[in-house]
Amino acid sequence: xxxxALTACFFTAAVCASQYLIGGxxxxxxxxxxxxxxxxxxxxKDGRVCAAGVGLCAGFVWSFVWDxxxxxxARELASRTEDTKVEAFVLENAEETRNGxxxxxxxxxxxxxxxxxxxEPDSLPPPGETVSFTARFRMAExxxxxxxxxxxxxxxxxxxxxxxxxxxxxTDTLPLSIRRALSxxxxxxxPDGSGPFMTALLTGDRTALEEDGYDYSMMKRSGIAHCVAVxxxxxxxxxxxxxxxxxxxRGAAAACVPVIVLFMAVTGFRMSVVRAxxxxxxxCLAAMTRKEYDSRTALMLALMxxxxxxxxxxxxxxxxxxxxxxxxxxxxxxxxxxxxVKYIGPTLAVTAGAMVFTTPxxxxxxxxxxxxxxxxxxxxxxxxxxxxxxxxxxxxxxxVFAPLARPAAFIVRLGALYIRSAAELTxxxxxxxxxxxxxxxxxxLALVYLVLLWLxxxxxxxxxxxxxxxxxxxxxxxxxxxxxxxxxxxxxxxAALDVGQGQCVVLSSKGYVVMxxxxxxLKENAGDVAADYLDSMGKRQVDCLVLxxxxxxxxxxxxxxxxxxxxxxxxxxxxxxxxxxxxxxNGTPIFYVLTSDEEFDGxxxxxxxxRPAGTTEDNEWGLTVLCSAGDTDVLVTGxxxxxxxxxxxxxxxxxxxxxxxxxxxxxxxxxxxxxxxxVRPEIVVISAGRNYYGHPADKTLERIERAGATCLRTDxxxxxxxxxxxxxx
Numbered sequence: 077x078x079x080x081a082l083t084a085c086f087f088t089a090a091v092c093a094s095q096y097l098i099g100g101x102x103x104x105x106x107x108x109x110x111x112x113x114x115x116x117x118x119x120x121k122d123g124r125v126c127a128a129g130v131g132l133c134a135g136f137v138w139s140f141v142w143d144x145x146x147x148x149x150a151r152e153l154a155s156r157t158e159d160t161k162v163e164a165f166v167l168e169n170a171e172e173t174r175n176g177x178x179x180x181x182x183x184x185x186x187x188x189x190x191x192x193x194x195x196e197p198d199s200l201p202p203p204g205e206t207v208s209f210t211a212r213f214r215m216a217e218x219x220x221x222x223x224x225x226x227x228x229x230x231x232x233x234x235x236x237x238x239x240x241x242x243x244x245x246x247t248d249t250l251p252l253s254i255r256r257a258l259s260x261x262x263x264x265x266x267p268d269g270s271g272p273f274m275t276a277l278l279t280g281d282r283t284a285l286e287e288d289g290y291d292y293s294m295m296k297r298s299g300i301a302h303c304v305a306v307x308x309x310x311x312x313x314x315x316x317x318x319x320x321x322x323x324x325x326r327g328a329a330a331a332c333v334p335v336i337v338l339f340m341a342v343t344g345f346r347m348s349v350v351r352a353x354x355x356x357x358x359x360c361l362a363a364m365t366r367k368e369y370d371s372r373t374a375l376m377l378a379l380m381x382x383x384x385x386x387x388x389x390x391x392x393x394x395x396x397x398x399x400x401x402x403x404x405x406x407x408x409x410x411x412x413x414x415x416x417v418k419y420i421g422p423t424l425a426v427t428a429g430a431m432v433f434t435t436p437x438x439x440x441x442x443x444x445x446x447x448x449x450x451x452x453x454x455x456x457x458x459x460x461x462x463x464x465x466x467x468x469x470x471x472x473x474x475x476v477f478a479p480l481a482r483p484a485a486f487i488v489r490l491g492a493l494y495i496r497s498a499a500e501l502t503x504x505x506x507x508x509x510x511x512x513x514x515x516x517x518x519x520x521l522a523l524v525y526l527v528l529l530w531l532x533x534x535x536x537x538x539x540x541x542x543x544x545x546x547x548x549x550x551x552x553x554x555x556x557x558x559x560x561x562x563x564x565x566x567x568x569x570x571a572a573l574d575v576g577q578g579q580c581v582v583l584s585s586k587g588y589v590v591m592x593x594x595x596x597x598l599k600e601n602a603g604d605v606a607a608d609y610l611d612s613m614g615k616r617q618v619d620c621l622v623l624x625x626x627x628x629x630x631x632x633x634x635x636x637x638x639x640x641x642x643x644x645x646x647x648x649x650x651x652x653x654x655x656x657x658x659x660x661x662n663g664t665p666i667f668y669v670l671t672s673d674e675e676f677d678g679x680x681x682x683x684x685x686x687r688p689a690g691t692t693e694d695n696e697w698g699l700t701v702l703c704s705a706g707d708t709d710v711l712v713t714g715x716x717x718x719x720x721x722x723x724x725x726x727x728x729x730x731x732x733x734x735x736x737x738x739x740x741x742x743x744x745x746x747x748x749x750x751x752x753x754x755v756r757p758e759i760v761v762i763s764a765g766r767n768y769y770g771h772p773a774d775k776t777l778e779r780i781e782r783a784g785a786t787c788l789r790t791d792x793x794x795x796x797x798x799x800x801x802x803x804x805x
Contacts, residue, residue, distance in 0.1 A: 090135025299449025354378035439512030567801020576765030585679030602633025624714030690720030742772025
């Protein structure tokens with residue numbers, strides 16, 4: 077490895093250590109130790125060790141200095157006890173939050189995420205305007221995501237944002253103007269279903285694509301969501317287009333430089349784009365100076381520059397995935413490119429290389445792996461290249477003479493339809509995506525990486541790629557088969573899915589599936605979360621969906637669930653327009669449980685849906701579900717409070733329950749002492765997420781502890797999955 081690459085690598089390693097392991101004065105201590113090692117290496121005239129020592133020392137010192145200097149103004153503003161009026165330049169469109177809207181701005185104290193309570197996103201100023209507002213400011217140091225984006229401040233705004241009439245710097249307004257014009261051109265050229273996809277593909281703005289949800293969900297499951305997360309692939313296509321038009325000359329390389337910089341600016345200097353942009357600029361520089369280009373040096377230099385600009389960026393998931401995928405491609409592309417068929421061999425090699433290091437991160441951050449990603453990439457990458465190239469061309473022609481852009485736009489619409497259809501085809505396959513929490517999947521991944529290390533250490537073995545591919549495919553098939561058998565042979569499998577502040581409980585017995593509620597507060601729709609879980613079991617339908625009551629946090633995922641899975645019947649106690657409409661569209665009957673309980677058998681379990689025990693006021697008018705399988709009982713009470721719990725115990729005969737789902741997300745007024753004493757649960761599961769209500773309440777947690785029950789929480793554990801009968805985990 078070259079000395080520059082070594083310096084950059086160890087600089088980044090020091091930054092990483094500063095963010096995850098050490099901080100404050102210990103950074104300077106580490107820098108001092110690194111300096112001693114550097115002096116020793118210099119005395120021995122060891123250039124490589126010197127390069128590594130320089131990187132380490134500089135990384136530790138810079139991390140300390142950056143926090144001390146660049147966050148000083150932000151900390152001073154956050155330390156004020158009174159509200160402060162500031163001027164701010166709007167950087168991004170406002171987005172909806174649980175209690176209003178938020179938008180990213182830049183103030184003289186640094187970048188800030190401003191929260192407007194009770195506001196609608198459309199009511200806030202668009203990017204490019206300068207506004208003034210009064211707010212109480214806080215440091216965002218506990219929010220790794222905001223800090224990784226270089227946003228050290230949050231603001232709780234008092235009142236409205238008032239335009240000042242001032243214009244921002246040309247370096248700010250020009251990229252925003254181009255992005256706005258490009259988005260308007262795309263909305264004119266692609267007014268149909270391909271519009272959100274093309275906007276995401278060309279600008280990286282996935283807002284409209286995520287609002288619909290279905291297409292983006294299918295793209296994630298099929299493993300091609302990266303094509304709408306603007307990254308190195310897009311820049312490679314763009315620079316390749318420039319070289320195609322101008323030829324492989326030094327002039328073409330020089331022409332690429334402003335194109336790359338402008339593209340980075342228009343897409344908002346996303347870290348994955350900056351990483352790719354620096355690497356492409358290095359490639360252009362090598363072509364212009366006729367020097368050798370080293371991809372590893374370029375990658376490490378890009379990472380060093382990004383982390384130097386903001387050491388906290390090392391915690392950004394997008395940057396980690398972008399770096400990991402690129403490193404995997406650099407290291408393994410030649411080893412995996414053994415199929416000597418044009419397009420097929422390189423595409424599979426790139427996909428496999430990218431997955432080597434990103435798979436563990438994907439499991440860690442997202443809890444699942446797309447098994448069909450190689451197939452979907454093989455089917456669609458040519459179309460993605462076509463859509464991006466012709467999409468850019470059609471947008472450029474639109475500004476020159478709109479009719480010229482129509483033929484190219486027509487071809488792009490066909491390409492976009494093909495990509496979306498291919499993603500849906502592979503994404504809807506059973507086990508298209510498998511859960512990283514499965515013990516069988518963990519064993520499979522461990523085996524794959526052990527075989528990979530063995531093959532890399534054995535230089536004499538032939539057909540390494542074929543051996544690795546065989547282990548990968550055979551191991552995946554075995555893991556899927558075992559997971560299917562585990563999920564469908566158990567007497568009872570309980571799952572409380574992590575949907576944020578909401579509830580989605582899945583009860584399955586011998587393959588029969590009953591779902592209780594489907595709603596939550598996460599950005600990812602609760603219906604998609606539930607459908608993904610069912611896909612991991614190989615299930616195509618829900619035999620019965622019980623909606624305890626019609627509050628949004630219990631039903632806002634039903635429509636999306638029914639879009640992806642067949643629901644055979646619904647039990648409810650009141651009507652909801654959206655749910656009724658979705659049921660009618662899918663031919664699903666709704667049965668209203670009002671005067672008597674409903675009982676039915678499924679698999680090896682018996683289910684009882686109990687009529688509302690309380691009044692018609694808010695949470696108290698809701699259904700209760702009891703599932704009994706062998707010696708195991710599960711009780712789900714919805715959001716009812718203590719008084720209704722007492723009425724429920726008077727009207728219904730409740731058995732001792734192995735699992736009790738805490739009422740109302742663990743609020744202080746539910747899961748009463750009386751209910752805990754009556755059902756004596758072994759495990760109490762609390763389905764909750766980030767919220768402003770204080771759920772779960774300390775009093776509830778204390779009652780559960782005094783009852784001698786184990787408490788499992790989705791906000792801490794993620795998905796809570798328990799299996800009874802065949803085995804328990």
